[in-house]
Amino acid sequence: MAGTGTPVPVLRACPPGSVGGQGPAADVPDLLDPVERERAAALAPGPRAGFVAGRLALRRFAAELLDVPASDLTTHFSCPRCGTGPALAHGRPGYTLRGERLPLALSLSRSSGWILLGAVVDPPSGVEIGVDLEDPSRLGFDGFDAVALTPAEQSSLAGLAGKALRQVRARLWARKEAWLKMTGDGLTTAPGTLDVLCRAGIRDLLPGEAGLPPDLRAAVAVAGLAL
Numbered sequence: 686m687a688g689t690g691t692p693v694p695v696l697r698a699c700p701p702g703s704v705g706g707q708g709p710a711a712d713v714p715d716l717l718d719p720v721e722r723e724r725a726a727a728l729a730p731g732p733r734a735g736f737v738a739g740r741l742a743l744r745r746f747a748a749e750l751l752d753v754p755a756s757d758l759t760t761h762f763s764c765p766r767c768g769t770g771p772a773l774a775h776g777r778p779g780y781t782l783r784g785e786r787l788p789l790a791l792s793l794s795r796s797s798g799w800i801l802l803g804a805v806v807d808p809p810s811g812v813e814i815g816v817d818l819e820d821p822s823r824l825g826f827d828g829f830d831a832v833a834l835t836p837a838e839q840s841s842l843a844g845l846a847g848k849a850l851r852q853v854r855a856r857l858w859a860r861k862e863a864w865l866k867m868t869g870d871g872l873t874t875a876p877g878t879l880d881v882l883c884r885a886g887i888r889d890l891l892p893g894e895a896g897l898p899p900d901l902r903a904a905v906a907v908a909g910l911a912l
């Protein structure tokens with residue numbers, strides 16, 4: 686895909702159980718790096734299976750996009766607080782191949798057993814991607830709006846209730862987290878200070894896009910590229 690003009694984001698959804706690595710609790714595949722296996726080992730069995738599946742899917746996605754063996758990649762994550770490199774198990778995803786950073790901007794999200802992956806191949810300097818996936822059924826709790834939404838976003842929910850309310854909340858939350866993964870700040874930025882109602886650089890995925898089920902909400906954020 687290199688050298689073919691302006692890059693476009695590549696999106697892929699992985700259904701529950703499609704990735705592997707979700708077997709017995711102790712079964713963390715060798716394909717993951719030691720630092721990832723260490724993080725997996727510290728998790729309870731349920732979250733561990735989700736973590737492992739996401740990391741396997743992300744590694745294979747990156748390898749496939751660049752046509753290199755997944756087993757040759759080394760994690761190279763970045764955290765605004767902890768720095769960057771092969772010893773880091775959290776933060777913005779990335780990989781190296783024989784010591785060189787892969788020419789990929791990457792992002793990952795998990796929700797309700799689904800995994801959403803996003804990438805920009807050969808990203809122009811400074812271009813990053815964020816993706817987020819949300820299950821509206823998990824956003825029905827009191828207090829969400831006051832903590833998570835700006836006053837303008839809260840006003841946009843006026844008159845909504847039940848399923849419609851949860852769906853709009855999920856849309857807004859997916860847009861926020863996609864943006865905050867793209868910037869790399871994550872939730873170190875208070876979400877209630879970030880207005881995403883009509884922010885350029887964020888796009889909602891259409892219901893069912895990338896193979897996702899229509900009841901989930903998802904967004905992709907990429908600054909500096911057409912979405």
Ligand SMILES: CC(C)(COP(=O)(O)OP(=O)(O)OC[C@H]1O[C@@H](n2cnc3c(N)ncnc32)[C@H](O)[C@@H]1OP(=O)(O)O)[C@@H](O)C(=O)NCCC(=O)NCCS
Pocket residue numbers: 736739740763764765766767774775776777778792793794795796817818862865866867868869870871872873
């Ligand atoms: C990332 C975040 C916005 C959303 O996470 P979430 O809704 O719980 O989970 P999602 O499945 O949608 O996304 C998780 C993925 O986001 C990515 N991610 C995490 N931090 C990120 C960052 N700063 N920038 C970009 N992507 C990030 C990772 O790929 C992570 O996958 P992993 O669990 O395999 O490491 C939130 O968890 C967060 O802000 N985390 C970091 C907070 C922080 O910086 N803490 C300080 C650490 S020292």
